[in-house]
Amino acid sequence: MSEGGNEEMEVSPLGAEPELVRPVDGKLAAPQVPEGRRAAATFIFLTVTLDMLALGMIAPVLPRLITGFMAGNAVNAAQMLGIFGTVFAGIQFLFSPVLGSISDRFGRRPVVLLSNFGLGLDYLLMAWAPALAWLFVGRVISGLTASSVPTAMAYMTDVTPREKRASAFGMLGAAFGMGFVLGPAVGGILGSVSPRLPFWVAGGLSLVNGMYGVFVLPESLKKENRSPFSWKRANPVGSVALLGKSKVLMGMAAVLLLGYTAQQSLMNVYVIYCDYRYHWSDRTVGLSLAAVGIASGLYGALLVKRAVKVLGERGAMSVGLICGAIGWVMMGYSKTGLLLWAGIPILNLMSIVWPSAQSIMSAEVGPSQQGQMQGAVNSLRGMAGLVGPGLFTYIFSKSIGVGAVIHAPGMAFYVAAGILILSLVVAESVRPRKLVK
Template identity: 50%
Template sequence: MTAPLASGAPRRAALAFIFITVLLDILAMGMIIPVLPKLLVGFMDGDTSRAAQLFGVFSTAWALMQFVFSPVLGALSDRYGRRRVILLSNVGMGLDYILMAWAPTVGWLFAGRIIAGITAASISTASAYIADVTPSDKRAAGFGMLGAAFGVGFVLGPGLGGLLGGIDPRLPFWVSAGLSLLNALYGLFVLPESLPPEKRKPFRWSGANPVGALLRLRATPEVLGLVSVHFLNNLAHIALPSVFVLYAGYRFGWDERAVGLALAGSGLCSLVVQGGLVRPVVKRLGERRTLMMGLVFGAVGFSVYALAPSPTLFCGLGIPVMALWGFFSPASQGLMTSRIPPSEQGQFQGALSSLLGIAGLMGPGLFTQTFAYAIAPERAIHQPGAPFLCAALLLMFALGLAMRVTREREQAVLTTPGPLA
């Protein structure tokens, strides 16, 4: 099925496939989280310290591949269509998981992780697909659907990976491979093309490389401002995977089970927000106000995480408030994509993913070092929540920038003479 996408049932089927694609991508990534470190420990003959160093190298390499190849895949989708890139990425991811399941040495496993970073960049193409087929006034809800897929994948993936890994550390890779290949086969029959030939643009390396893609964002100051807000938001988000487990263990004495339950609760709350609340809230308040509200809730949520005096308040107030931060991303994507022509949506989403790669490279060091500094015995002020307070400040700065950028847009619209003036 390669005809351009129509409205009605075909569009709903295509959007369902995109949801499933992103869900399976995140589910597969989540499944290998509990087992990849154990595989590395096995390759290192039980040397946990050396395995931890290698795991850091693996994570950095994955983020670097996201940075380099997201604009490439985005530009390819602008030239050849979204369908081909998404399906080929699914096939590539499936074959890559087979490689990692079979890998006899650390070198082969590292090669597989490199390929995983490249193929995972297809998520940016899925975002471009949403922008293609969704009217601008409903686009935030479409991106909320992607956020819901992320939430479900991150809730189910690590738990399922832990269960399968208890049987065999390589079994999660085989299951992930099967899911990715089955998804590609399913998409071959149900996924139509979203970008018609007349809206495509030639592939140029000047815009496909990450530096060129990011530099092109300067052409539109308003989009550049919104992208900067998006970057600050994602940099703040890195505080959660970087120090959440360390903080919870240090502050409240939580074990793996307690951390897992908290993360599952957080994922479920995020699913409710992005899957059920984004559409009616955006419809009532508009994308600009929804974006602002999301940033405020994120800053308040981080503050509760940092200062909550008890686990009950941390979970009972912090997790629900933090989930409301989920209003930001769909509204932000809706605002940005409405200002990008259809022929450049893929390249734009690739540039955004490159920025996420930069945040992924910067964030862990920033927040882990802040945490280490704040809990050092010689400090006069002992504040283990300092990384979360730092993230809250980043969100408040993003809020101020977003207010300025979007206000200028509103004022321009209000003061521009109409066609009869």
């Protein structure tokens, strides 16, 4: 790469066989793995990990900051926290397709790097915020800059052979898991010093990662594979139109949307469920959530590749959905918490579903539409984030207490299991005659 990393550089596909080097004596030497390819893949992995780490770090302290700005009024603070969460999900829903389409036009490198620097500066803004309005503006900007994850996914698609994409997406899934585990733990430790410290640290990490990327991240999208930017495509409605391009795309999109919605039960009900049913301490709840993140990370890093090799992408996806449904039922039925702990590793076999589905979808569109497609996938996460919290907290509230419609504290998890079974039916209904292996 040239100085400053501005020139486009062809990146060898991840997992492809490196070229043999022929020495002077004419004998073939051992294969050499290009350093540029390794560094670029490492950077993308670090970017996703740090994005999730930063989001996790501020999770334990954001409510405290909001409460402080609202003079300690817990009720008003809880309502404002809900508004912050909804706005963040809405921004992700709206802008993920925009950034994905921009990366299809101008390349992945500038979008990923600008997101790193933007996210870093935004966290510094939130760390400094002297009033609630400034904190809200920062949350809006973080929703926008965090929408670069689809571009990272598209980058991996550009440089990964078709047959190895599920494994590559699995590694990015492991990055999500690592951030999920480490973020809240680090944020809690730093927040005990000052509720603003996690924001300063998160901002510094993002800026350092951006500086690292300036030197190691080449462009992955060749100029001949780029497409003109169009607002008709760069919006959630246009993204849905892309997902309607084929029956397979529509089916996989439905699988992902249903799966992401089911996951919202864990994000929004799990803590209050454990408190209501088991009276667990914060430490026990934290340890159990750490177990969820560790299982998700290990499966993404170690299991996806093997599962796809043995079962094929569709077989792995079906097994993951079935195990996820079983895991939800175990967690909902557990009366003492013991079955819940046993259900965690089974539930997290869902981790093999998302990379398998995204790999199948990536084969349905050309190189010039990968950013738009990945943006559409992230919009599905945003849609689930808009619907899931209200849905599952309502179900939980109606299944406990004196006024319960049916007294079943685990009902929200049973509904999540039913949603996964429905997504399994959808996945099987779009199975083509020739299976994708």
